[in-house]
Amino acid sequence: MTAPLGFHLDASACIGCRTCVTACKSKNALPAGRDYRRVVEYGDGSWIPDPEDPTLLAPSNLFAYCLSIACMHCEDPACMAACPTEAIQQRPDGIVLIDSARCAGCRYCEWACPYGALSFDPSTGRMTKCDLCADLIDAGQEPWCAASCVTRALEVGPMDELRARHGELDALAPLPSGDQTRPRLVITPHRDAQPAGRGSGDASNPERDLR
């Protein structure tokens, strides 16, 4: 496949189950502490006296949705631009890869990526990230995240096809605007979706560490 590939995420179907996260960890033998794919839960809401019964509290503007994200294999990858050793390259099919022989572990790419897609491997001193299961793609198979999704919320395919079927929306709060790096991502919004950069809520995963 040489047509640029990317993701479709149906945010109206993502239940935040982390099956994709775990399938990816399994495929890439990632230890606890490093994830290529992550799930963010975003939402807000408060409780106010119920207008119909002020002795009770009722939810106000309560909403929540989940987004499963990894590397966006962007059209304009910030990581590639930031890398001082040209360790990051992009294939004709859009897959962005790190050549660990060239990687100096400076972590500039980690800072540059608006999606937090790159992670540092302390045992090798190199950067790592989602490679869209390039080995499976080359064998005509699906990346494990998409193949694993139990609500079929995640899809990988040629971007022009995905955009034709699902539209052009490439960001939702709390993701950054797609204007920055032009991610190869199209999202079917959740019914309570909020626009990137103008969301009223918070990323609300349980904290991974205590205060």
Add this chain to the structure above:
Amino acid sequence: MADHPERDDGRPFRLDRRGFLKWSAVAGGSALGGLGKGLTLPGGPPLPWDIQEPGEPAPGPPLLEGGEWIPAPCWHNCGGQRCLLLAYVVDGEVLAVKTDDTHPDTAHTPQMRACARGRAQQGQVFAPDRLRYPMKRRNWAPGGGRRELRGEDEWERISWDEALDLTAAELERILARHGNEAVLELGSTLRRLFRGLGGAVTNWGSTSWGTWLDTGPRIGLGDGLSRTSHNDRLDLQNADLIVLWGGNPAWTAQGNAMYYYLQAKRAGAEFLFIDPYYNDSAMVLADEWVPVRPGTDHALALGMAYTLLDEDDPATNPLIDWDFLNRCTVGFDPEHLPPGADPRDNVRDYVLGRRDGTPKTPEWAARISGVSAPRIRRLARRMARARRAALLTAWAPARTHNTDSWPQMFLTLGCMTGHIGEPGRMTGVSCWERTADGGPFLIGAGRSGEPPAPRVPRKTSARINNSELWEAVLEGEYTAREGERREVDIRAIIHDGASALNQVSGLLKGIEAHRAVDFVLTLNFVYNTNARYSDVVLPVTTQWERHSYFKGNRDHLIWARKVVEPQYETRDDIWIAQELARRLGMDPTDIRPLSPEQEEFNRLAGAWVVSPDDRERENLVRITSDDIREMGVQGEPQEGRISVEEFRRKGIHVVPRRPDDGLGHVAFADFRRDPEGHPLSTPSGRFELHCQDIADHVRSVGFTRIDPIPVYRPPAEGYEETFEDFQEGIKGPHPLQLITLHYRRRTHSVFDNVAWLREAFPQEFIMNPVDAEARGLATGDAVLVESRHGTVLRPLFVTPRIMPGVVALGEGAWADIDPRTGVDRAGATNVLNGDRPTGQGHQGWNTCVVEVRPYRGPEPLKADWRQPPRTPKGVAGP
């Protein structure tokens, strides 16, 4: 939405780029400075399992060549649909695990995809804290030794011979001195052994089902597991309204269930969730969410029933399906009572207040349930006016103390609105493996052919209800039936294949009970709570190390098999039973009369699938003489739909489905059409809204009583008990209601030790901002949660998604009691849930009142995934 630099309330938008990256870095872990051994957070221990050593190159994704994909069992009581795992095995090592890709994935015939737990299965089978060798507690001696050290003692590795000799000797001593009634068996893998010895004391009682286990079948609805009352997943798409009352399939029925509900939504169904928590299922499905206080569902339903009676007018505003009530039920009004019933015991008069002087108005119901009266009226109208509604409930609302009448109240609403027995219309339980797909199975495995155990006279018939279990061990008495208490003197506790100490209410009392007896034995594959409080631990194989495995659901059957040889010195439970049998003078072949190969063949040969033409069963598997010879078994060739080779390779057969394929199911369709010709298996042949049977049964158990009609009684440790004075509205010392959720990290207590899952799911304590702010608490704080029965310590997660007054914690975490303070640091919910015998002898895990306060040390609480695995002290580690 216009562009604003800050929100309407003046707070800056929190998730700017820096904020998003901060979240992302925490999630990814990398910005925390590395996590290899030696590169730990200040003060933290080295991290467990699959963290690489510094300087060691990361293993990287394995190269998949030279091996084969083997169907691997996913054997858990997960409530899910039963999913296919395939393990890539090279030279006895599992390099990768994938899920079903055996057929193209379509909406009607989807792949049977595994969840995060199935995908993390390697982390369980090859865990560093896998039990490897038989062990004996250092300070144990026959008779108990220093029994008070159980749970805190050190361990010694011993040989299998020593372990089995020691176990047999102690069992023999106890049986001879104290009799069979001194041995309490809390699992089942040694069942044939104990039966052969004349029996042992066992435990009983509804667990997952709550009060559906005994009430459901007697009122005509079934328990939701062995008998379902809902329609199949394709018919579900015919519903206009789907009510999920107390269910969260996104967490508790993983696999395809949510996919089936999403398909129904896309086909036009609106979803109404009634639940204390705006859970992840509601997040994607709900058109409306009704917060309701735990344990008050019955009251809410009564308020709805009142509305229907109050507003129904058959001519101008028909809300009640009188035809269905009259033809298909008994008990609704005095004209339709079973013979011999007290005429005052009818639902209509109870709801209207004619029976007890209290009309169950929406105002009455609002005070208890927390749902406003106008909303209760709207709910009732919505349910009644829907043309085709699926009124579905899970078992959670029934896992509440003394709510044996709740299933009958739920059925009452279904009967009043008539949403039973037609396409798109159904009333009943939709949970566990039967979520979203009800009806008789289309495919199944054959029987193993295991002959019955030889008949040996029983020397004990004692059975102790779960909610009295630990008390019985400590006090020497239990309830045999109404009005009859019996003595019992338990000297040995045997944990053969269940997780009773962690999973039965009253965990602290359970630990006391374990420290009271002479001998505690555990068979397990990880160092879980049972193992920790034992004297002798025997390491067993997992399903990945055993011969074969058959499991399926309505439309598919999985045939998986041994993936790797038994790890370390683990052995099968059956081998252990045989070895103990030999030492105790029994014939070991009584334990396993058939070889595993023969049992596998029998199940294969007997496997059946339904023919779409006549819905009769036919053989699934075509078996040739060559197959029989290769498998080394006894049997006859037979015709069938698929070959042995194909079934063995794929590991699964899925029955293709399409709308109108003749394989669907509409529950009670024949009954509705012709109740006389197709009676239900209830005494009246109809749905029993007056059911003497369940009232008599509950009474016979001997704990509490119910009426034959669904009378509301406040559940013990329910909403009313958050008050010191309910009438005056004065809150008591435990003003919050706790619900204990089926948590995604685990299947009950299984998987709790797996690093990937501990990382993804932190066992957070969930609380509403109103309650948190009132206590000066915020997300990330460590908090102490106290009930009447014990205290746990957890990280707090504040979210508006749970209603005020209600808090939540996942059940199944392995207890980790701090010996100095008695506080459980892991968040084991059975420390909070007390043993409380009520009703049919179920456990009321969702009725518990608590208070929450900040934890101020001395030792800081670390996130679960940063803690080292719990390994037996004294024995050499991995």
